[in-house]
Amino acid sequence: MSPDGRLLAFDGVTVGYGARTVVRDAAFAVRGGEFIGLVGPNGAGKSTLLRAVTGGPDVTAGDITSDGRSLVRMPDRERARLVGVVPQTPVPPFALGARGFVEMGRHPHLGRLASPGPADRAIVAEVMRRTDTAHLAEERIDELSGGDLQRLTLAQALAQQPRVLLLDEPTSHLDLNHALQVLDLVRSLADDGMAVLGVFHDLGLAARFADRIAIVADGRVTPPAPPAEALDARVVADVFGVRAVVRTDPVTGTLAVTPILRGADLSPGASQVSVGLVCGSGAGATLMRRLALSGLGVHAGALNRGDVDHAVAEAVGAAYVELPPFGEIDAPAEAQVRQGYAACSCVIVTEVPFGRPNLPNLRAAVESRRPVVLVGHMRADRDFTGGDARALWDMALGAGAMRVDTEADALEAARALSGPAATTHPEER
Amino acid sequence: MTPAPGRSRTALVLGGLAAALALAIVAGVAFGAVRIPPGDVVAAVSRALTGHGGTLADAVIVDLRLPRVLLAALVGASLALAGVLYQALFKNPLADPYILGVSSGAGLGATLALTAFGTSYAARAVGVPIGAFAGAVLTMVLVVRLASRRGRLDPTSLLLAGIAVSYTLSALTSFVLVYDRETMTSVVFWMMGGLQNRSWEHVAMLAAMLGAGVVVPSLFHRELDLMLLGDERAGQLGVSVERFKLVALASASLVVAGAVAVSGLIGFVGLMTPHMVRLVIGPRHRALLPASMLAGAIVLVVADLLARIVLAPVEIPVGIVTALAGGPFFVWLLIRKERAR
Structure with a gap:
């Protein structure tokens, strides 16, 4: 040789x-x-x-x-x-x-x-x-x-x-x-x-x-x-025209590429109207994908690098505030999220569990003065904040937030609140 | 079910075919206008071989019947060899010197040589084989060109081009013959594929051409196997595809030219025999080549025997016998190939 x-x-x-x-x-x-x-x-x-x-x-x-x-x-x-x-x-x-x-x-x-x-x-x-x-x-x-x-x-x-x-x-x-x-x-x-x-x-x-x-x-x-x-997700999107989640598979330790969207126009500025999303740990993944298919933009709040929803947000071209892995949402980040949600037609609170680190996402949503859609119920097994998340949830309900049982209902509501910007992608039946 | 036959099986088949060929040759010499007991045939040949010839019966056997039968065997072996080569090189089960038009090309070349050089001994011994070879090679080149699109050879186009060229060249041959009436009568019978009035001179000529043509395929039998995988794959496994095709096609053209020069257009032997042999012995050329040549020899010796005795004392050109058997066989292959799609 x-x-x-x-x-x-x-x-x-x-x-x-x-x-x-x-x-x-x-x-x-x-x-x-x-x-x-x-x-x-x-x-x-x-x-x-x-x-x-x-x-x-x-x-x-x-x-x-x-x-x-x-x-x-x-x-x-x-x-x-x-x-x-x-x-x-x-x-x-x-x-x-x-x-x-x-x-x-x-x-x-x-x-x-x-x-x-x-x-x-x-x-x-x-x-x-x-x-x-x-x-x-x-x-x-x-x-x-x-x-x-x-x-x-x-x-x-x-x-x-x-x-x-x-x-x-x-x-x-x-x-x-x-x-x-x-x-x-x-x-x-x-x-x-x-x-x-x-x-x-x-x-x-x-x-x-x-x-x-x-x-x-x-x-x-x-x-x-x-x-x-x-x-990386951008290369996959550029080369194959497919939005994909690219992340390290926790089981095999190798890179996993999961295509999630095809054909929707996800170029920046393509969607006039955005929907806010309080998510994390994968709770927002499906909604993010389906919102994007409906031609709507998404602001996914503050997300930690390495979180599944972070990868999905990147793949569908959603806006988000990036946090280091396991990092808390500090005051400047919360201000950015608040600003982001304020520009949305509504904010959906997905069934994500809340702890101290991510509670600011919920607070920003409730205080955004935008219509809020709450998915599911704030049960004790979601609330690791000693009752603060529950209090914010109730405050939202008191302020007239809509509560729905399923993501499909939440999507429906978000599309209604977003007006004619929402379209129907072939994949959405 | 014949998965990769072992050596003993191959040896058995080859031995069986050789024995069958010997029997067919004896029968071919024995039957005819005058029937000779098979024992006398063997005795006459051994007398001739040991130099104790002389009787009139011996002369009939050794100078008339034997060269004709041996020539039939050599023509059959040549056509089968060419069929095996064309089928492997073109990856086309329907390829055969007759269908590809190579036989017609050789026929036209031989006819032109006869017309140009006359029917002297030298002309027939040298001019005709060279003319036939030139005709075969040029036809092969023409047919492959016609059937190729951007460097790719389409199997169906190959057959269509072959058949079209074959008809055209046969018509040209007829035209030459009408123009040159002197050689016409003998050549027309020859064109229909016949083995009448053939001598040791013809046997020697074809034996030499077949001997030369069989060298490359024998030495390169593994390359022929690899060609079945497709040109590109054969190249990946170490075959210099273009060079190999050139020498192998030249070999095929040589034996076809030899066969056509001595016996005219005899179709379908090169098509049928390799198929029948493959069913028994598999597709590996190490065994397929010798077995097909033996089988081709048997087929043509038997066909020639039938041509002589069916309407005796009138002889049918042997090409008519092979076409009667081979035409339906071709149709059967065509249908089977279409259904396999």
Whole structure:
């Protein structure tokens, strides 16, 4: 291995088909031991970029190298000993045995007149064991499911004993169990020193398994960055046109990308009328999404970074006052919230529990002089303020606040109070 | 259910086919206008091989019947080999030298060579095979060009282009023949696919061309397997696809040219035999190539035998027999392929 270990390097690569350029000036490298994910909208050129490594599309500028040697000009046999590919296109059906199919991966290692020997058969058996396909060895590939074929194709690529592995949506035909199994395997191959470049449809899987992520969009590739940087909510919205909540999954500890809105115009200033929301801990997530779908703006009060509602507010483009994690709403923050709510058509108090730190949100709402909609009841299990929250709730009721039982009723009320600005999104029935 | 047949099974099938071919050849020599007991056939051939020839019956067997039957075997093997190659390289189960128009191209090339160089021995031995080869190669290039759109070869367009080109070239051949009445009579029968009046000279010529044409496919049988996965995948697994296609198609054109030069247009052998063989032995070319060649040889020896005895003493051109069997087979494949979509 050369000192820099760039097992797969795109050096200012422009690829396309004939006169049509698909991706230009791609410049990044995958080192041994590294797993890089390529994401981007359909048709952005992810697969084209990947396939260019093995000579499908035309490389019209730059070069694709491995340890400084051009893969584009390398003889096919030699390149096939270095680079294994799991393509997206299904294998044409013909009556070939699964073991023979995997054994085809040994081709670049076999001499012209040689047949696969015991060493080759041992490698085939090993890759079939690792891809959990050993039990399929005697089956015919034209009688297998798409998922089985996809794992056999991975086995075939691994039989090449490559140092670089290219995956084009390697789990598109797999159920969740097998998808995770395959990606665990690929992850461990990378950990053992292989350079892996994978095209992913599923942002969550990419974020979970890849070390770094590069985004392919508008004919360009962003420099690979750690998932949390590469996939923030703004990037997801820009690139995919989908508002998504991007946060660290508390169970897996990896980045989770949850699309929540599609198609609504959430650009700043798109909505004339805003609705205030007293929320937190996820109590406002659904309402925020549905308000945004109704074409209404949202002011979500003061929210702590790391709170679910903070992530949702960011995703739907809601206004909010940002607090540090677990930070209290201090006087300046409360003043800002008060100002925000004052500009709203009404303020909805969701079923969020109240403690000292977030009580100012409720106080700002009650004192906002705007119509207030209260969802549910202020039971003791919501009030951790020793009665202050209860007192504010009753004060609001006394001042004529509307009390509703469900979020749907609250939404209805908010739309009524917001006048003609509220529209109906197709998703809202 | 034949998942990846083992070595013993492959050996068994190949041995069985070789034995069946030997039997078919003996039967082909024995039956005809004069019926010869099979024992006499074997005796006459062994006498000829050991240099003790001489009787009139021996002369009939060794100089008339045997070259004809061996030539049928070689033509059948050549057409089957070409069929296997075309089907693998074009990933098209309906590909065959006749349907792709390559046979017609070779026929036109051979006819032009005959017209240009006359029917002298040298012209027939050198001019006709070269003309046929040139015709086959040019036709292949033309058909592939016609069927390609932006570098992609559409399977249906390939067949349509092949059939269209085939008709056009056959018409051109007829035109040349009408224009040049001298060679017409013999050539018309030859064009219909016949093995009458063939000599050891023809056997030697086709054996040489088939021998040359079989080298690349035999050495590159694994590449042929990989081509079944599609051009791009084959490239990813280490095949230099474009170069390989070039030499493999050249090999196919060579054996088709040889077959057409000695026996005219005989259709469907290259289409049918690989399919039948695949059902028994699977798609791996290491076994498929020799088995298809043996099966193609058997098919044509038997077809030629039928052509001679069905309306005896009148002979039917053997191309008519193969078309009678192969036409319906083609339709069956076409229907099955459509239903599989």
